Amino acid sequence: xxxxxxxxxxxxxxxxxFLTINCTYTATGYPSLFWYVQYPGEGLQLLLKATKADDKxxxxxxxxxYRKETTSFHLEKGSVQVxxxxxxxxxxxxxxALTFGSGTRLQVQP
Amino acid sequence: xxGVIQSPRHEVTEMGQEVTLRCKPISGHDYLxxxxxxxxxxxxxxxxxxxxxxxxxxGMPEDRFSAKMPNASFSTLKIQPSEPxxxxxxxxxxxxxxKxxxxxxxxxxxLTVT
Numbered sequence: 001x002x003x004x005x006x007x008x009x010x011x012x013x014x015x016x017x018f019l020t021i022n023c024t025y026t027a028t029g030y031p032s033l034f035w036y037v038q039y040p041g042e043g044l045q046l047l048l049k050a051t052k053a054d055d056k057x058x059x060x061x062x063x064x065x066y067r068k069e070t071t072s073f074h075l076e077k078g079s080v081q082v083x084x085x086x087x088x089x090x091x092x093x094x095x096x097a098l099t100f101g102s103g104t105r106l107q108v109q110p
Numbered sequence: 111x112x113g114v115i116q117s118p119r120h121e122v123t124e125m126g127q128e129v130t131l132r133c134k135p136i137s138g139h140d141y142l143x144x145x146x147x148x149x150x151x152x153x154x155x156x157x158x159x160x161x162x163x164x165x166x167x168x169g170m171p172e173d174r175f176s177a178k179m180p181n182a183s184f185s186t187l188k189i190q191p192s193e194p195x196x197x198x199x200x201x202x203x204x205x206x207x208x209k210x211x212x213x214x215x216x217x218x219x220x221l222t223v224t
Binding site: 042091093096102 | 114141152153158168201210211212217
């Protein structure tokens, strides 16, 4: 079936550190892939997307590349800020609209 | 635009009581989704509508849960009777038909059933 697997958190980094959050998806069909972000006390917000293999989604300094050969869509940022502290969700399209991963909490310390 | 509006933001009720959660999607959006978020189970899709018609309700936990969308600007999720295990944050989201997967989430309703 359709599923998404994310690395478990929390991920704790110092400000200006490099961020990678791993995400892999089941290779069923030709899904579009997304990263959503949830700040404390809020709903999810779309961060970036990629609709086909080798596409790179980017927004607010975050990037992710759709890798069909490894069924991955890892989220990266070169220099994190305290304001990036949030929960990040990887998602894919499939039989039931969007399927979300379990979320990865990022904590950035000053 | 005001975004997706949910009410109430917090609800505390006793086991056995009826609970109604409300959602106003973004004007012009064709899809409406109801999700439940818990620490144990993460984010679960309960049901979604397209043009006010329920498309997939396979995520609705049991008959105690029901959802309606009487018009394009309003939806309700009802739990009757409520149980402590229903305690969660319930999110409503909406999207356009041309981009159904680019969903706009409301702030959520935190439900506590004692």
